[in-house]
Amino acid sequence: MSKFEFPQSIRSRPVWGTLEPRAGKHHLMIADAQGAEAILDVATPELMTGAHIIFIAKGTDYGDKLRALNPAQYYEGPSYEAAASRIQRVLQDAKMSTQVYLSGTESLMGQAMRECTNAGIPYTAVQTEHRGSTARRMQCVHCKGITEDVAIDPFVCSHCGLNLFVRDHYSRRLAAYQGVCIDAEDPGNVPPSKGIYE
Amino acid sequence: MTIQFNEETFRDDYTFKNSDWAIQRFPFPFHEDSYMYSVNMEQHRGGPEGSIYEKRFDVDEHYVAEMRDRAMVLADDPLRCQSLPHMTLAGWDLLELIMVSKSEDYPDLFELHRDGDQWRWVNKPLGIDDTFTFLDETTLPYGPMEYITRQAQGDFCVLDQRDDNLWMDAGTVTTQADWSLDFDIGMNFFEWHAPVPLAHEKGIFVRALKFLLNIQQGSPARRLNWTMTVNPLLDTSPENYHKWGIQKTTITPDNIGQKQHLRVELQTFFRLPRSNALVFPIRCYLCNFDDMMTMPKWGRRLHRVIRDLPEELATYKGFIDNRPMMLDYLAKFDDGLPTSPGIWPDKDSEPPLQA
Numbered sequence: 001m002s003k004f005e006f007p008q009s010i011r012s013r014p015v016w017g018t019l020e021p022r023a024g025k026h027h028l029m030i031a032d033a034q035g036a037e038a039i040l041d042v043a044t045p046e047l048m049t050g051a052h053i054i055f056i057a058k059g060t061d062y063g064d065k066l067r068a069l070n071p072a073q074y075y076e077g078p079s080y081e082a083a084a085s086r087i088q089r090v091l092q093d094a095k096m097s098t099q100v101y102l103s104g105t106e107s108l109m110g111q112a113m114r115e116c117t118n119a120g121i122p123y124t125a126v127q128t129e130h131r132g133s134t135a136r137r138m139q140c141v142h143c144k145g146i147t148e149d150v151a152i153d154p155f156v157c158s159h160c161g162l163n164l165f166v167r168d169h170y171s172r173r174l175a176a177y178q179g180v181c182i183d184a185e186d187p188g189n190v191p192p193s194k195g196i197y198e
Numbered sequence: 199m200t201i202q203f204n205e206e207t208f209r210d211d212y213t214f215k216n217s218d219w220a221i222q223r224f225p226f227p228f229h230e231d232s233y234m235y236s237v238n239m240e241q242h243r244g245g246p247e248g249s250i251y252e253k254r255f256d257v258d259e260h261y262v263a264e265m266r267d268r269a270m271v272l273a274d275d276p277l278r279c280q281s282l283p284h285m286t287l288a289g290w291d292l293l294e295l296i297m298v299s300k301s302e303d304y305p306d307l308f309e310l311h312r313d314g315d316q317w318r319w320v321n322k323p324l325g326i327d328d329t330f331t332f333l334d335e336t337t338l339p340y341g342p343m344e345y346i347t348r349q350a351q352g353d354f355c356v357l358d359q360r361d362d363n364l365w366m367d368a369g370t371v372t373t374q375a376d377w378s379l380d381f382d383i384g385m386n387f388f389e390w391h392a393p394v395p396l397a398h399e400k401g402i403f404v405r406a407l408k409f410l411l412n413i414q415q416g417s418p419a420r421r422l423n424w425t426m427t428v429n430p431l432l433d434t435s436p437e438n439y440h441k442w443g444i445q446k447t448t449i450t451p452d453n454i455g456q457k458q459h460l461r462v463e464l465q466t467f468f469r470l471p472r473s474n475a476l477v478f479p480i481r482c483y484l485c486n487f488d489d490m491m492t493m494p495k496w497g498r499r500l501h502r503v504i505r506d507l508p509e510e511l512a513t514y515k516g517f518i519d520n521r522p523m524m525l526d527y528l529a530k531f532d533d534g535l536p537t538s539p540g541i542w543p544d545k546d547s548e549p550p551l552q553a
Binding site: 010011012013139141142144162167168169171172173174178180181184185186187 | 277380381384393439443444
């Protein structure tokens with residue numbers, strides 16, 4: 001799958017990179033869905049001897065290929081939420097030389113990045129690579145509820161039901177973009193939704 | 199007491215009003231007949247007697263009512279006041295700065311008695327007389343930042359300084375021009391300003407940051423910023439935008455002079471001694487168009503500024519839809535005469551409006 005080129009945007013919007021092998025004894029790799037491809041691309045036998053791969057399949061079948069890389073540790077989970085406590089536990093014991101690699105959706109990278117910074121790893125030291133869905137994790141600024149996998153703009157908040165437009169303003173602390181009521185000044189006047197990048 | 203505090207509201211029935219004194223000292227933010235972003239910083243070392251620049255933390259006739267409004271906002275939404283764990287010391291720094299400044303600048307209203315770390319704080323307008331142990335959070339009813347900012351007009355952002363950047367790591371924000379502390383907390387200077395149009399391209403934020411990083415203890419700085427607000431609503435928050443946004447559509451040619459307010463922020467910047475944090479108070483002053491037009495210079499100038507403002511800025515500041523109606527109103531107060539430089543009303547020297 002080819003990589004999506006995100007359009008230029010404002011300064012709070014995260015910019016994702018391309019994974020590269022880095023020197024170190026320990027390599028923590030967290031990916032969801034097509035993010036597996038970025039790990040397959042960066043993996044070397046040397047890296048894998050110290051690698052812990054945490055993979056959220058989301059219905060994809062990359063599991064066998066990842067396992068075939070022979071990482072030191074491999075875990076496959078059904079959702080990010082299910083894997084979160086494991087990620088926290090792994091970060092708790094992470095050694096000074098641990099390299100972190102995140103790949104897949106912005107939601108996965110954002111949330112895993114937050115765990116890393118909570119554990120004391122500066123966000124600038126964490127490698128990322130976007131693959132797969134461009135849907136966003138959105139926070140409703142009104143009710144504070146998070147709606148996952150938002151691919152259209154405007155969208156309906158899954159918590160309070162307001163019609164929200166999708167901003168590029170992004171909070172690393174929340175690992176979410178901001179959604180703001182689109183029809184506050186003209187209730188009911190909601191333009192038809194289209195893809196965020198259409 | 200020297201100040202008569204207004205009994206007034208900033209919501210629902212909107213009984214907020216400015217006295218003649220408040221209108222005369224309103225910080226009209228335009229020093230010339232046009233506006234564009236700039237790093238318009240100056241030293242915050244007093245100003246003309248009676249002006250909003252005179253004291254370190256200006257207290258005016260709206261003080262008691264504003265603090266009541268803040269308490270209501272915080273009761274509705276405690277997330278408007280947050281402090282990340284490493285910012286507590288900066289909160290104490292801020293408490294000290296405000297208590298010392300206010301008790302020195304307004305001795306008839308505020309008293310601070312210090313005996314070692316045993317402090318007694320008397321706030322007469324709010325009826326507070328508390329004794330506590332400095333640097334001991336358990337001796338105050340709130341954290342130090344929340345305690346003192348419930349007693350000080352304006353929003354307060356407390357910025358941590360590290361990695362050659364400033365980080366929005368604590369604040370009390372209930373009178374904001376449509377930005378969310380809860381969303382922006384933890385962001386750096388460029389990130390929380392990300393949604394502002396044009397200013398990044400003009401290099402404004404790079405220069406402003408450089409200036410702010412070098413602010414020293416005892417040498418505070420200040421600038422004015424502005425936007426427009428329909429009704430004297432202090433809490434124009436994104437959190438409540440779905441409730442107050444509709445008010446923008448209630449402007450008519452008949453009520454615009456009373457309902458449309460110029461919203462001016464006096465932004466000041468103080469270095470805090472123990473934490474090396476920077477506190478960034480954002481004090482909001484509101485004045486409706488009718489009151490502002492009592493100053494002929496401001497009438498002439500406001501018309502020209504609003505007329506010539508780039509569309510991006512009118513959109514960002516949220517009044518693009520109402521601009522034509524504003525201009526219909528303001529044009530009546532612009533007779534084409536030249537205006538004197540600077541923000542002051544110059545009431546004695548500016549000619550009255552020519553018919």
